[in-house]
Amino acid sequence: xxxxxxxxxxxxxxxxxxxxxxxxxxxxxxxxxxxxxxxxxxxxxxxxxxxxxxxxxxxxxxxxxxxxxxxxxxxxxxxxxxxxxxxxxxxxxxxxxxxxxxxxxxxxxxxxxxxxxxxxxxxxxxxxxxxxxxxxxxxxxxxxxxxxxxxxxxxxxxxxxxxxxxxxxxxxxxxxxxxxxxxxxxxxxxxxxxxxxxxxxxxxxxxxxxxxxxxxxxxxxxxxxxxxxxxxxxxxxxxxxxxxxxxxxxxxxxxxxxxxxxxxxxxxxxxxxxxxxxxxxxxxxxxxxxxxxxxxxxxxxxxxxxxxxxxx
Amino acid sequence: xxxxxxxxxxxxxxxxxxxxxxxxxxxxxxxxxxxxxxxxxxxxxxxxxxxxxxxxxxxxxxxxxxxxxxxxxxxxxxxxxxxxxxxxxxxxxxxxxxxxxxxxxxxxxxxxxxxxxxxxxxxxxxxxxxxxxxxxxxxxxxxxxxxxxxxxxxxxxxxxxxxxxxxxxxxxxxxxxxxxxxxxxxxxxxxxxxxxxxxxxxxxxxxxxxxxxxxxxxxxxxxxxxxxxxxxxxxxxxxxxxxxxxxxxxxxxxxxxxxxxxxxxxxx
Numbered sequence: 001x002x003x004x005x006x007x008x009x010x011x012x013x014x015x016x017x018x019x020x021x022x023x024x025x026x027x028x029x030x031x032x033x034x035x036x037x038x039x040x041x042x043x044x045x046x047x048x049x050x051x052x053x054x055x056x057x058x059x060x061x062x063x064x065x066x067x068x069x070x071x072x073x074x075x076x077x078x079x080x081x082x083x084x085x086x087x088x089x090x091x092x093x094x095x096x097x098x099x100x101x102x103x104x105x106x107x108x109x110x111x112x113x114x115x116x117x118x119x120x121x122x123x124x125x126x127x128x129x130x131x132x133x134x135x136x137x138x139x140x141x142x143x144x145x146x147x148x149x150x151x152x153x154x155x156x157x158x159x160x161x162x163x164x165x166x167x168x169x170x171x172x173x174x175x176x177x178x179x180x181x182x183x184x185x186x187x188x189x190x191x192x193x194x195x196x197x198x199x200x201x202x203x204x205x206x207x208x209x210x211x212x213x214x215x216x217x218x219x220x221x222x223x224x225x226x227x228x229x230x231x232x233x234x235x236x237x238x239x240x241x242x243x244x245x246x247x248x249x250x251x252x253x254x255x256x257x258x259x260x261x262x263x264x265x266x267x268x269x270x271x272x273x274x275x276x277x278x279x280x281x282x283x284x285x286x287x288x289x290x291x292x293x294x295x296x297x298x299x300x301x302x303x304x305x306x307x308x309x310x311x312x
Numbered sequence: 313x314x315x316x317x318x319x320x321x322x323x324x325x326x327x328x329x330x331x332x333x334x335x336x337x338x339x340x341x342x343x344x345x346x347x348x349x350x351x352x353x354x355x356x357x358x359x360x361x362x363x364x365x366x367x368x369x370x371x372x373x374x375x376x377x378x379x380x381x382x383x384x385x386x387x388x389x390x391x392x393x394x395x396x397x398x399x400x401x402x403x404x405x406x407x408x409x410x411x412x413x414x415x416x417x418x419x420x421x422x423x424x425x426x427x428x429x430x431x432x433x434x435x436x437x438x439x440x441x442x443x444x445x446x447x448x449x450x451x452x453x454x455x456x457x458x459x460x461x462x463x464x465x466x467x468x469x470x471x472x473x474x475x476x477x478x479x480x481x482x483x484x485x486x487x488x489x490x491x492x493x494x495x496x497x498x499x500x501x502x503x504x505x506x507x508x509x510x511x512x513x514x515x516x517x518x519x520x521x522x523x524x525x526x527x528x529x530x531x532x533x534x535x536x537x538x539x540x541x542x543x544x545x546x547x548x549x550x551x552x553x554x555x556x557x558x559x560x561x562x563x564x565x566x567x568x569x570x571x572x573x574x575x576x577x578x579x580x
Contacts, residue, residue, distance in 0.1 A: 028398035029406055035391055036413055039453045043428025044420060050431060098333035105326020115330060117562070118337045124512070125558055127519050128536045132551035133340045136347035141544070143343030185340065188333070246421030249521040253537050263423045270427055270526050278431070285424040292419045 044289070050282035063283035072260065073284065080245055080262040081291075083176060087183040088240035094184070095191020095240075096233065102192070103199040116196075119189035126186045131253035134182045138166075138173045174255045182250055187240050194239060198232035235302040242295045246288070262288055341555070348548035360549035369535065377524070377532040380448075381517035384455040385510040388463045391456065393506070396467045397498055400476040414464035417457055422522040429454055430526065447527050454523045459513040466512070470505020508565040515561040519554060 054060045067073055098119075102112040137143050148164035155161055162168070172178060202225055210220040248263040257264050262284060269281035351359040364370055399406050417425070433440035433450055440450040479501070483493045499506070524531025536554075540547040 025398075025402040026406075028402060029395050029410070032391060032395035032410070039429075040413075040416060040420075040425075040457055043425065043432045046432040047424065047428045094333070094336075097329040101326040101329040101333070105329065107326040107330035111327070111330040111334065115333050115337075117566075118334075121559060121562055122337060124515065124562070125555065127521055128533055128540065129519065129551040129554035132536070132540060132547040133344040133555075135540075136548040136551065137340045137343030143346050144339065185336070188336070192333075242419065246423070248421070248423045249533065252521070253540055256541070263421060266423050266427060267526070270423075270430065281427065282431075285427050288421055288424050289419075292421070296419050 047282045047285045047289070050279055051286040053279055053282075055279065063279045064286075066280055067283045067287055073265070076260045076262045076265045076284075077287065079176065079260055083180060083183065083261070084241045084244040087180055087187045087244045088237045090180075091184050091187025091240055092191050092233070092237040095188035095236075096195055098188065099192045099196040099199055103196055104202070115192065119192040122189040123186055123193055126247065127249035128253040130182055130185060131250050134173060134178065134185070134254065138171075138178065138181065140167060140173075142173075174258070176259060179251055179254060179259060182254055183244050183247065187244065190240055190243060191236055194236040195229075195232060198229055202228065231302040231305040235299050238295050238299045238302070242292055245291060245295075344548050344551050344555075348545060348552050351545035351549075360545040361553070364546050364549050364553065373530050373532045373535040376530045377518050377520075380452065380455060380531065381514040383452055384459060384517050385513050387452060388456050388459065388513055389467075389506060389510070392460070392464055392467050393499065393502070394494060396464070396471050397476065397494060400471050401480060410464075411468075414468075415461050417460055422458060422520075423526075425457070426454065426522050426526045441527065444529070447529060451523050451527050451529055451531075454527070455517045455520065458520065458523070459516045462512040462516065463509040466505050466509025467502065470502040473505075474501055504568050507568055511561040511565050515558050518557065 051063050052059055052061065054062060098115060101107045102115050107115075135142065138145055145166055148166055149162055151164050152160045152162040173181075206224050206228075207220055210224050215223070246263065248261075248267060251257075251259055251261055251264060252267065257267070266281060266284050266288070269278070269284065348360050349356040349358065351357060351363070395410070399410060429450060430441060438446075440446045476498070479497055480493050483497045488497065518532060520531065521533030521537065523529075525534040525537070536547065536550055539550065
């Protein structure tokens with residue numbers, strides 16, 4: 001009895017206070033939005049505006065044109081894109097296989113536990129210490145370099161050959177190759193962390209259905225698993241790409257800023273080392289934000305597609 | 313029979329990739345550790361660690377970053393906890409928007425962000441880069457923003473796992489005001505979530521390079537880069553120390569996360 005009364009009464013009451021309430025409700029999150037507006041949106045907008053101004057504050061496209069024509073800027077973008085693409089593909093593939101090993105690959109339980117917690121650790125472990133770790137491992141006097149160098153054979157003629165001296169063979173840690181190896185250290189764990197849930201979402205029934213219909217293992221992967229997984233795989237790869245594209249600390253500490261990445265160039269710009277016009281720096285930064293925005297848009301679209309299949 | 317063979321086959325590839333993955337993790341870790349012990353010629357010693365830990369400069373920079381880390385954690389909690397609480401209670405429709413905002417720092421590279429900070433606040437009217445104290449305000453804000461994705465996520469997950477509305481109504485019917493609800497009822501129920509957010513936040517600030525370097529404050533990151541330029545063994549020792557710190561932070565999260573989440577966080 002009481003319930004029916006309430007039901008009849010309540011809609012009216014709610015309706016009357018609704019518009020007032022919904023306005024008042026936004027007041028509670030106002031401090032947060034103000035904080036974000038002032039300290040996140042405003043600085044970003046400042047770069048955006050600055051990219052289209054000259055030294056005296058007048059509107060111009062000159063900075064953006066420099067962005068598109070200056071060889072050293074174009075080269076920086078090329079190198080940044082190159083290392084991001086390479087490490088996101090290589091790290092993505094490697095990470096996918098490792099995630100496969102710990103979800104469906106029946107690797108021993110202790111291996112799974114180690115890999116999972118180390119992925120969490122390594123994905124958070126970047127920056128300067130990572131560079132130091134690789135210098136200590138693969139630098140001129142690093143652990144692996146020295147170890148491999150010591151493997152020598154005597155020729156019949158008496159001379160020694162050391163076939164595994166990596167620096168003799170042209171390897172250099174303080175180069176794009178070295179930086180790629182270092183980036184992979186946080187790239188593939190990131191892939192493991194983001195793709196493992198998707199792999200776990202693959203239902204056993206799908207595989208069984210495929211097997212019952214006479215499908216081979218490759219047919220299951222090609223016709224069933226990969227079509228379901230590809231949005232996740234691509235989405236995770238984009239995440240990897242973005243994390244490499246925005247990285248600064250590792251490159252700075254490993255190569256001392258000698259590799260001409262966009263982030264390094266912006267760093268030089270802030271210090272006032274290279275160009276006298278800070279507005280060119282704004283244009284450089286704007287270019288990065290544009291690349292990142294494209295990444296995020298694609299990522300969001302892909303995420304929506306994944307959700308469709310993998311929601312239990 | 314076929315089934316057995318297939319499982320075996322899977323197992324082989326799984327183990328292969330798992331071992332390869334573990335090698336990529338452990339070889340640089342072991343290599344760095346081994347290298348860090350060779351500061352004294354011919355013998356293994358902890359000399360490099362002694363050098364690092366007894367250096368007054370290291371301690372000073374470490375102290376600065378540590379204090380900044382703690383301030384950042386406190387400010388983050390003060391900003392995000394009331395916001396997320398309010399959102400769950402009154403404004404669920406704002407969640408998608410706030411969620412997108414919370415991951416913005418992943419999208420805007422730190423170096424781009426610090427550039428924006430300097431150009432916006434380093435000029436009139438605020439001149440926030442003029443004195444060390446003002447710069448510290450700016451750097452705190454920067455740390456809060458950079459660690460926002462972790463902190464927000466941790467608080468969001470914690471808030472999701474309990475019945476905010478029921479708890480609030482119960483507290484209010486017993487006569488609590490808004491602050492009492494938030495700090496005496498909600499926060500104690502969220503201490504594990506807040507703690508795990510705080511630890512990641514702290515680890516982020518400790519390892520952060522870009523803000524400290526370009527706002528020219530004595531943070532740990534820029535100091536490590538400097539040492540890396542002209543020393544050989546100390547950097548390796550510092551990498552191991554940083555590794556250990558991250559490990560401890562993540563380990564603590566796991567330990568706290570395991571201890572009694574389910575019983576304590578559910579408020580019904």
